Amino acid sequence: xxxxxxxxxxxxxxRLRGRGRLTESNISxxxxxxxxxxxxxxxxxxxVQALIQRIKVRALGQEVMRSLSPGQVLVKIVRDELALVxxxxxxxxxxxxxxxxxxxxxxLQGAGKTTTVAKLAKxxxxxxxxxxxxxxxxxYRPAAIEQxxxxxxxxxxxxxxxxxxxxxxxxxxxxxxxxxKTFADVLIVDTAGRTSIDDAMMAEIKALHAAVNPVExxxxxxxxxxxxxxxxxxxxxxxxxxxxxxxTKTDGDARGGAALSVRYITGKPIKFVGVGxxxxxxxxxxxxxxxxxxLDMGDVLSLVEQVEAQVDQDKAKKLAxxxxxxxxxxxxxxxxxxxxxxxxxxLSGLMDKLPGVGQLPEHVKQQVTGKEVPRMxxxxxxxxxxxxxxxxxxxxxxxxxVARGSGQTxxxxxKVLKQxxxxxxxxxxxxxxGMKGMxxxxxxxxxxxxxxxxx
Numbered sequence: 001x002x003x004x005x006x007x008x009x010x011x012x013x014x015r016l017r018g019r020g021r022l023t024e025s026n027i028s029x030x031x032x033x034x035x036x037x038x039x040x041x042x043x044x045x046x047x048v049q050a051l052i053q054r055i056k057v058r059a060l061g062q063e064v065m066r067s068l069s070p071g072q073v074l075v076k077i078v079r080d081e082l083a084l085v086x087x088x089x090x091x092x093x094x095x096x097x098x099x100x101x102x103x104x105x106x107x108l109q110g111a112g113k114t115t116t117v118a119k120l121a122k123x124x125x126x127x128x129x130x131x132x133x134x135x136x137x138x139x140y141r142p143a144a145i146e147q148x149x150x151x152x153x154x155x156x157x158x159x160x161x162x163x164x165x166x167x168x169x170x171x172x173x174x175x176x177x178x179x180x181k182t183f184a185d186v187l188i189v190d191t192a193g194r195t196s197i198d199d200a201m202m203a204e205i206k207a208l209h210a211a212v213n214p215v216e217x218x219x220x221x222x223x224x225x226x227x228x229x230x231x232x233x234x235x236x237x238x239x240x241x242x243x244x245x246x247x248t249k250t251d252g253d254a255r256g257g258a259a260l261s262v263r264y265i266t267g268k269p270i271k272f273v274g275v276g277x278x279x280x281x282x283x284x285x286x287x288x289x290x291x292x293x294x295l296d297m298g299d300v301l302s303l304v305e306q307v308e309a310q311v312d313q314d315k316a317k318k319l320a321x322x323x324x325x326x327x328x329x330x331x332x333x334x335x336x337x338x339x340x341x342x343x344x345x346x347l348s349g350l351m352d353k354l355p356g357v358g359q360l361p362e363h364v365k366q367q368v369t370g371k372e373v374p375r376m377x378x379x380x381x382x383x384x385x386x387x388x389x390x391x392x393x394x395x396x397x398x399x400x401x402v403a404r405g406s407g408q409t410x411x412x413x414x415k416v417l418k419q420x421x422x423x424x425x426x427x428x429x430x431x432x433x434g435m436k437g438m439x440x441x442x443x444x445x446x447x448x449x450x451x452x453x454x455x
Contacts, residue, residue: 006294027059027074034078042226042257047085047264055081079291085260086287091244091269093124097215100133100179100187102172104212105246106205106236107220109193112248114144116220116274117190118151119282120246123272125156126280130185135160135175137168137208138192148190155279158184168192168204169211176212189214202239209240216243218271223247223258230261237266244271247285259290329427331388334420335380342373375408379416382406391420 031052038048058077095101103120107113114136121132134157138144145162152159160175172189179187189212191205209217219236221229233245245262250273262270275281380388382405387393394402394417396410403410 024060027056030074031056031059038260041260044227044230044257044261044265047230047261050264051081051085051260054084082260082294083288083291085264086285086290087263087269088287090284090286091271093216093271094243095124095128095130095186095215100176100184101216102176102212102214103186103188103216103218104191104209104214105189105218105220106191106240106242107193108222108232109141111193111220111222112274113193113220114138114148114151114190115277116246116248116272116282117148117188118155118157119274119279120272121152121157121186121188122155122279123282124186131158131183132186132188133158133160133175133179133182133184134188134190135171136162136190137171138190139164139166139168139171140192144190144192151279157188158182160187168208172208172212206239217241218244218246219268220246220248221258221262223250223273226257227261229258230265233262233266233268237268242266242268244269246270246272246274246282248274250275259285263287329424331380331383331391331420333427334423335377335388337423338373338377338380342377375406375412376416376419378406379403379408379413391417 034055035048035052038051039045043051055078058081059074093103105113105117105120117134121134124130124132134148134152136145136148139162145164149159149161160178162171162175168191175187175189178184189208191208192201217240219233219240219242221233223229225232229247233242236242245266245268247258247262247270250259259270259273262268270285270287273283273285275283379402382402383394387398387402394413399410399413399417403413406413
């Protein structure tokens with residue numbers, strides 16, 4: 001999300017950041033560029049107008065003109081205003097009610113409601129340690145109930161069965177009774193969608209809402225519909241007391257117009273963003289971090305949280321102990337590190353959280369396709385156990401065999417081994433306590449000398 005907006009804004013921001021002196025003329029020019037970038041990102045026009053007006057008023061104020069580094073202050077203003085229009089801070093789910101806390105999911109057909117129910121169940125189970133029950137009140141879409149049952153099994157949520165012949169209100173009332181009996185903390189209700197907003201749909205979901213009185217009513221919307229997502233959310237918000245929005249399919253949305261429009265138009269916070277189809281592909285939405293990513297400042301906090309959540313702590317501890325004892329870092333260790341990187345989304349999944357990526361040349365960014373890490377793992381897997389423990393054994397004929405076994409070229413095998421040598425040197429310096437040397441080694445490995453392993 002936000003890739004196209006970041007590309008347009010990062011150059012403008014970089015020019016501003018270095019300015020020792022700003023004038024009304026070049027501030028107006030920069031604000032005009034920001035306005036064009038927002039419109040191209042499919043941000044709703046009222047949002048663009050309000051945002052630009054606020055930026056212009058603050059930019060021409062005393063805090064910029066009297067600052068020792070006015071360019072940096074102006075960048076901060078743009079970042080603050082982007083965050084403000086998206087809601088400033090992350091909005092938590094309110095589960096501080098007698099159990100079960102009922103969460104009602106609403107939205108159009110095809111927005112990803114059922115998948116989001118399962119993702120939210122996993123999030124609440126893993127992050128907030130809740131016992132979660134899910135139920136489908138979608139009695140129209142064929143196989144909707146069976147789909148939720150399958151997904152519930154995958155994420156470890158309790159599934160409450162329902163039938164297409166039942167009334168939605170009766171289904172949910174029965175589910176609430178069962179949730180109370182089985183001491184479930186949260187009940188998530190999947191509802192029926194339509195291809196467009198109609199009176200029958202609104203009447204049904206209003207009646208369902210009145211019958212179950214949920215503590216949270218979340219509107220699930222496809223972010224790829226751009227500013228239309230905000231308009232649809234507004235229509236639902238007029239019919240239902242929404243407490244928040246979930247944006248889905250954000251990995252396919254390069255513009256980010258929905259994220260920048262929804263809060264302003266609906267007055268409701270974006271609580272989560274969905275990425276991909278995997279059960280763990282649901283993230284809490286942090287407007288301040290998203291604003292940093294838009295301006296190519298990266299999102300190091302989210303990266304740290306991702307590492308803490310997804311890195312195998314036992315493996316990391318064992319590697320640290322091995323390095324500290326001065327033992328050799330081998331290709332088995334490298335494969336473990338690569339597999340953990342792949343679990344976090346590979347190089348492409350990590351890149352958008354790093355500062356300055358928007359300034360990289362386009363041909364460099366295009367090299368990161370998401371296939372690099374799996375190919376490197378395939379190369380290492382094609383080696384024998386003995387070769388992985390002793391990479392010096394890999395002579396020309398062995399490298400040719402590994403290349404054939406992994407479906408790569410001998411040159412690709414050589415690149416993996418070169419990457420390994422750089423990592424091994426870095427680990428050696430870390431083991432000897434040379435933190436400065438390790439940082440130099442890391443810089444060299446990621447820079448021009450090492451380069452990307454597969455192009």
